[in-house]
Amino acid sequence: xxxxxxxxxxxxxxxxxxVQDKIRDAIMDGTLEPGERLNDDDLIAWxxxxxxxxxxxxxxxxxxxxxxxxxNRYTRVAAPTKDELLDAYRTLGVIYGGVVRLAVPRFTxxxxxxxxxxxxxxxxxxxxxxxxxxxxxxxxxYSMWADACGNASLAQLCRATTDGLAFxxxxxxxxxxxxxEVVRPExxxxxxxxxxxxxxxxxxxxxxxxxxxxxx
Numbered sequence: 001x002x003x004x005x006x007x008x009x010x011x012x013x014x015x016x017x018x019v020q021d022k023i024r025d026a027i028m029d030g031t032l033e034p035g036e037r038l039n040d041d042d043l044i045a046w047x048x049x050x051x052x053x054x055x056x057x058x059x060x061x062x063x064x065x066x067x068x069x070x071x072n073r074y075t076r077v078a079a080p081t082k083d084e085l086l087d088a089y090r091t092l093g094v095i096y097g098g099v100v101r102l103a104v105p106r107f108t109x110x111x112x113x114x115x116x117x118x119x120x121x122x123x124x125x126x127x128x129x130x131x132x133x134x135x136x137x138x139x140x141x142y143s144m145w146a147d148a149c150g151n152a153s154l155a156q157l158c159r160a161t162t163d164g165l166a167f168x169x170x171x172x173x174x175x176x177x178x179x180x181e182v183v184r185p186e187x188x189x190x191x192x193x194x195x196x197x198x199x200x201x202x203x204x205x206x207x208x209x210x211x212x213x214x215x216x
Contacts, residue, residue: 016053019047019056028163037075038075040054064160065078065161086177086211093209094207096145097206099146099149099154100145102149103149106148119187126187138166189208
């Protein structure tokens, strides 16, 4: 029997991924604001593609937690709330505690230097009361750890969940719910653990940063 060509499906998937990346970036950089309605016709005009890859991309972004969809009612950018913040923040701690434990022993000298510089930047911003900037760039900061963990399944989980979880941290009550006096010393501890190449110490520091209960 003739073998059907799979090329059109591959092209459609590639286009969907491209559209998804563009919408995702517009959400993460604030071009598309929380709660903003997303109209298919406007997206078609902006992205220059048909409705199908746009709807596919929106469905993926909804699964990631960046888009909210109600059939025949609305499609809109998710709007983070105070009530969601701590659950999302602690979930990131559960995931990235394990990621850090795997990543620290694998760091090249260049990766270690990049991570330490990033932690120094995060600490400086917190000291300057710019936690909102850290939250806005959180997804990219977390991805540095995932890229180095060496576990394809865990890295895939991170790619699928981190954007939506990190996006939920963008609320005015961040410093109220995530006290800097608790988090700030643990960033120094994480930095020291990375420099020492100590994965267990680094894991515990990452968990403490995310307000997880201390281990006995």
